[in-house]
Amino acid sequence: MPSKETILTKIKANRPNLWPLPDVPIFETSATDKKKLFIQILERGGSKVHCIDDSTQIHQVINTHFPEDKRMVSALPFLEGIEGITTLHPDFYEGTEVAIIEGLIGVAENGALWVTENELGNVRVLPFIAQHLVMVISEKNIVGTMHEAYKILGLPTSEGFGVFIAGPSKTADIEQSLVIGAQGARSLLVILIP
Amino acid sequence: MMPHAQKAAIFNKDEARTDWHDASLWMVRKKRDFAVSEIPEWEFLREFASDIKMHTLSKLDDYLEAFEKAAIQNGAIVHWAADAKEHNDIVLSILNKHQAKKMVKSKSMLTEECHLNEFLELHNIEVIDSDLGERIIQMLNEPPSHIVLPAIHLKKEEIGELFHRELHTEKGATDPQYLTEAARHHLREKFHTAQVALTGVNFGIAETGEVVVCTNEGNADMGVHLTPVQIHSMGIEKLIPRRSDLAVFTRLLARSATGQPVTVFTSHHRNPKPAGEMHIILVDNGRTEQLGKPDFRSSLKCIRCGACMNTCPIYRRSGGHSYETTIPGPIGSILTPGVDLKKHGQLPFASTLCGSCTDVCPVKIDIHTQLYKWRQIVSEAGLPEGGNKTMMSIMGNGLASPSFFHRLGNIGRKLLRLFPGKERFLSFTVWTKDRDLPKAPVESFREWYAKQARDAQ
Numbered sequence: 001m002p003s004k005e006t007i008l009t010k011i012k013a014n015r016p017n018l019w020p021l022p023d024v025p026i027f028e029t030s031a032t033d034k035k036k037l038f039i040q041i042l043e044r045g046g047s048k049v050h051c052i053d054d055s056t057q058i059h060q061v062i063n064t065h066f067p068e069d070k071r072m073v074s075a076l077p078f079l080e081g082i083e084g085i086t087t088l089h090p091d092f093y094e095g096t097e098v099a100i101i102e103g104l105i106g107v108a109e110n111g112a113l114w115v116t117e118n119e120l121g122n123v124r125v126l127p128f129i130a131q132h133l134v135m136v137i138s139e140k141n142i143v144g145t146m147h148e149a150y151k152i153l154g155l156p157t158s159e160g161f162g163v164f165i166a167g168p169s170k171t172a173d174i175e176q177s178l179v180i181g182a183q184g185a186r187s188l189l190v191i192l193i194p
Numbered sequence: 195m196m197p198h199a200q201k202a203a204i205f206n207k208d209e210a211r212t213d214w215h216d217a218s219l220w221m222v223r224k225k226r227d228f229a230v231s232e233i234p235e236w237e238f239l240r241e242f243a244s245d246i247k248m249h250t251l252s253k254l255d256d257y258l259e260a261f262e263k264a265a266i267q268n269g270a271i272v273h274w275a276a277d278a279k280e281h282n283d284i285v286l287s288i289l290n291k292h293q294a295k296k297m298v299k300s301k302s303m304l305t306e307e308c309h310l311n312e313f314l315e316l317h318n319i320e321v322i323d324s325d326l327g328e329r330i331i332q333m334l335n336e337p338p339s340h341i342v343l344p345a346i347h348l349k350k351e352e353i354g355e356l357f358h359r360e361l362h363t364e365k366g367a368t369d370p371q372y373l374t375e376a377a378r379h380h381l382r383e384k385f386h387t388a389q390v391a392l393t394g395v396n397f398g399i400a401e402t403g404e405v406v407v408c409t410n411e412g413n414a415d416m417g418v419h420l421t422p423v424q425i426h427s428m429g430i431e432k433l434i435p436r437r438s439d440l441a442v443f444t445r446l447l448a449r450s451a452t453g454q455p456v457t458v459f460t461s462h463h464r465n466p467k468p469a470g471e472m473h474i475i476l477v478d479n480g481r482t483e484q485l486g487k488p489d490f491r492s493s494l495k496c497i498r499c500g501a502c503m504n505t506c507p508i509y510r511r512s513g514g515h516s517y518e519t520t521i522p523g524p525i526g527s528i529l530t531p532g533v534d535l536k537k538h539g540q541l542p543f544a545s546t547l548c549g550s551c552t553d554v555c556p557v558k559i560d561i562h563t564q565l566y567k568w569r570q571i572v573s574e575a576g577l578p579e580g581g582n583k584t585m586m587s588i589m590g591n592g593l594a595s596p597s598f599f600h601r602l603g604n605i606g607r608k609l610l611r612l613f614p615g616k617e618r619f620l621s622f623t624v625w626t627k628d629r630d631l632p633k634a635p636v637e638s639f640r641e642w643y644a645k646q647a648r649d650a651q
């Protein structure tokens with residue numbers, strides 16, 4: 001018998017009686033100021049947050065944080081003068097110093113930002129391979145909890161990959177000492193636009 | 195196999211190191227407590243998580259088929275493996291199909307359970323564990339000592355020495371930042387040259403066919419997105435029905451594991467990248483057996499956070515390697531006796547039954563109750579050998595018969611008066627090894643009570 005049948009037959013014989021599936025309520029955060037909480041949790045996790053009044057200032061903010069003339073790649077369609085997505089070959093993006101992408105949803109309770117491959121120009125590796133990551137998000141898209149986030153996300157439509165990113169990559173595998181900048185981005189800058 | 199107690203005794207010989215190990219894990223437990231305190235509905239979330247998992251187990255066959263159907267629709271290739279051998283054979287066949295000789299792997303306790311690395315290396319495949327802690331222990335040729343913190347048993351001096359040897363870092367360098375940087379460079383090259391990437395799976399979503407992988411370092415995504423072929427190895431109990439259930443589990447997992455509000459990356463893989471290939475291997479390897487044990491099936495709810503290890507007074511002071519199982523600590527001690535009772539039957543005794551594991555478990559597994567139940571089964575099977583058995587049987591008889599108990603008490607008190615101190619006549623039992631015996635009272639309660647009754651007349 002193929003293993004699929006073996007496994008399913010054994011489960012049918014061994015499974016417990018039907019256990020009801022609970023309806024999980026949409027728990028909301030008790031915080032009155034979601035934006036404030038979002039910033040606070042992001043900073044606690046080692047990220048930087050920069051609030052601006054309108055998206056024309058994005059360039060300036062990025063130049064302030066990354067003054068050196070190094071390779072930047074932007075998956076944002078409206079950032080002129082910065083290298084865009086030109087090929088889907090992932091290795092091409094090794095050597096990217098700064099990647100700039102858009103976050104679709106921000107979660108206040110844990111500082112996570114949702115992004116799908118659509119916002120990455122289908123280069124899934126971009127937020128991981130870059131030395132530094134910049135995520136632009138509208139403060140209108142900040143929700144309180146993961147329940148609210150998944151409610152908005154619903155089921156995936158076109159995207160084959162999506163990820164919550166909650167800070168720079170990190171590890172504490174050596175004696176529980178926190179090291180920011182493990183194997184993905186060494187820093188995360190979140191730019192909050194209105 | 196050396197019993198846990200003996201291994202623990204060896205671990206305890208270095209008292210300073212034992213204290214250090216204990217304190218490291220207790221720090222993680224305290225971080226967990228803080229993270230938990232931030233969520234007022236924590237206890238409700240645990241209840242929901244437990245119910246969602248129990249529901250899934252009660253319809254696991256239906257959900258697996260739904261998951262497979264959705265995953266195939268997404269363009270993934272789904273495999274079924276009855277045991278570790280079949281899992282390993284499937285991985286090898288995928289590698290062979292692509293003539294791949296190098297595979298990067300992110301942390302996966304399932305592949306540890308299947309001993310995949312050893313198997314692939316026999317077939318001349320280079321396997322690179324890419325999680326920092328896993329890479330360290332792979333270089334040392336050791337198994338992980340913790341499911342979330344695989345190298346928690348090692349000191350930075352030892353890792354510095356290892357990296358000096360393997361990665362040519364400066365001699366004597368022990369700074370974690372510097373050592374992590376060295377590993378980063380070493381592993382970047384591997385991600386670009388490997389042909390296949392393998393990850394474990396935290397959650398499989400039945401309604402979407404997605405696999406969700408929760409990590410901090412970014413290595414899992416580096417591997418998956420840079421190599422043409424991605425493989426996700428997944429125990430069949432990792433399923434959850436709905437995508438929205440992830441809200442419950444992502445809130446619980448990282449807070450319980452490391453005290454973070456969420457892992458840095460929560461990656462949802464649904465379909466292969468352009469021109470890529472995506473495989474999902476569904477692995478049984480004893481899980482359906484465990485499902486058939488009413489007293490122990492709820493152990494399959496486990497989401498592998500490691501909180502029960504961090505809180506366990508025995509684990510903290512005996513180290514993960516003393517368990518000699520892939521999954522150590524309290525949860526491992528209820529998962530593994532079912533696999534091999536003779537080999538792992540002593541593990542349910544490596545517990546004080548204090549119940550702290552049950553208290554911190556984010557999916558409400560009654561771990562300490564199951565430890566107790568395993569003890570009954572182990573004892574009925576005539577295991578473990580030696581140890582407390584003689585004493586247990588004397589005590590059993592003594593406590594069952596009032597007159598025998600009375601005589602036993604008399605003898606005991608006399609002996610204690612004649613030979614004060616501990617090791618004189620009780621050296622055959624381990625109970626007195628670290629405990630002083632009390633001073634013998636002049637009379638027993640029974641004698642005292644009888645006297646009271648007489649005096650009152």
